[in-house]
Amino acid sequence: MKKNLLALFSLLVIASLALAACGGGTPATEEVVATEAPASTEAPATEAPATEVAEPVEVTFWHAYGTGSAEEIALTAILEQAAIDMPNIKINVLQVPFNDLFTKYDTDVAAGGGPDFFVAPNDSLGSQARAGTIADITDLVADKLGDYSELSQGGMMYDGKMYGIPESLKAVAFWYNTDLLPEAPATTDDLKALMEGGTPIAISYGCYHHWGFFGSFGAKIFDDQFNFVTDEANQANVTSAMSYLNDLYQISVANGLPRNDSDGLAPFTEGTVAAITNGNWAMGDYRAALGDKLAVAPIPAGPGGASNPLLGVDGTAKTLKPLLK
Structure with a gap:
């Protein structure tokens, strides 16, 4: 929340x-020292108008x-x-x-x-x-x-x-139901083994959602100046990441698993899918449905190091x- x-x-x-833009500042005041007032020779002052209400x-x-x-x-x-x-x-x-x-x-x-x-x-x-x-x-x-x-x-x-x-x-993470999956997979190999073994996991495929897996394989799409990284070694890492994602995708298709965050919402919150990759914007709905059974972990690390999902604001x-x- x-x-x-x-x-x-x-x-x-x-x-x-x-x-604040519509209101005016408060006028400065001066300290008043009490003295004996002289006899008035003028009519009493009229009552000050009421403070104007903001439109x-x-x-x-x-x-x-x-x-x-x-x-x-x-x-x-x-x-x-x-x-x-x-x-x-x-x-x-x-x-x-x-x-x-x-x-x-x-x-x-x-x-x-x-x-x-x-x-x-x-x-x-x-x-x-x-x-x-x-x-x-x-x-x-x-x-x-x-x-x-x-x-x-x-x-x-x-x-x-x-x-x-x-x-x-916001960033994409690995959300799981501890009744169905007591521990999150620590590595990409662990994740693949779970899915091959029949554990229902909804991977959200698509450039934004699966971006973090590039880091798991040591791959970069852009450098610090937002130029494409095209050297041969990096391209090999990108290929490894995409090959891995394709393996997961084929498992998802074969087992009829959800393949995006929208399709995975109901199965995950209803307890028919053990885990889902999605952003923290969905946390409120997940928590409302699963309560204390909801847990979250990073996208698994891989042979190239930790995952690196995109950070959005x-x-x-x-x-x-x-x-x-």
Whole structure:
């Protein structure tokens, strides 16, 4: 649930900044020394007008949390509390299917629409920053992100500028049901042996989800400057990793096992699959279903060393609408 709470805290940070932007500063006061007042020769002063109430603000917020998921449930609870704590801000919420989120955002913003802010992975942050479709909030959040790690802030930055408030860090791991699998496999050989022996394990195949296995075989796709690593030794390691993944894939097909995180959700939470590879965004749903039976471990190490899954950052980004300017 930590991820969920951080996501919604980001929403409240944005809303609180909106309140700060709409409000004025408190005027300075001077200390008054009591003295005997002279007799008044003027009519008594009229009563000071009541403090002006902040005008209502209406904003639109998009998210892609699944219906009924732990993330959506937590978001709903925080929005209900936000309505109490910030009664002058009306937050209109739109759930957008994740696979449509970035396309819909780009299309709607190009047509002059879209949300005021949204929560999403930083997958498209660079392209959105270059296209000028999300706002540079560097000055807006200056000195307000002290509790956020440097790594998380970096995930919401492009070219030295901040384009969102970090919500969570995420990476793919090996989740397992201890009633069905008491210990996680320590190595890639152990994992393969389990699957060959009939233990039902849902491996999520696909570039993002299986990326960590490249590290298990000592393979790199990019160097530190994001150039492709093309030397012969590295390509041999990439081939070994892909050959291993193909072996697992063939076992999955032969045994009718789920081969992506969506198809694996129900079998894992219902106890018909012993383990699944997926990101920590699914932890709330897994924990709700399995309770203390849920355990997590890294993707297994291999002959090339430890696995190295991609590290992603989700965050709340602001569009170019003038809400917080």
